[in-house]
Amino acid sequence: MKARILITLKTGVLDPQGKAIQKALGSLNFDGIDGVRQGKVIEIDLAETNEVAARKQVSDMCDKLLANTVIENYDIELIPSAA
Template identity: 70%
Template structure:
């Protein structure tokens, strides 16, 4: 089973990289682009076959290492 974890900054947390991307897009002529936020995607191959157990395991990974839950949100997608 594969897990995809998307980590993004929480609303209200300054995102300087998102602002830099927004500025670069504007410079390249992409008008009407506003409020760009960036994040990261982490893919994990799991030996676990039970979806509930796999989700719990990945949630623990997120809470302990993959996301700084003070300033970041995470979303988990499980793929067979």
């Protein structure tokens, strides 16, 4: 099973990279952009096949290392391996 983890900055945390992207999009004449937030995606190949156990394992990984929960939120998507 594969886990795809989406890590984003919490609301209220300044995102200067997102701001710079927003400016650059504006300079390319993309109008109507109210905000840009940049995050990161981490993909992990897991031996675990049970979805509940896999989610718990990945959630522990996020709390202990992958996300800094002071400033970041994480969202876990589990993708079963193709048979």
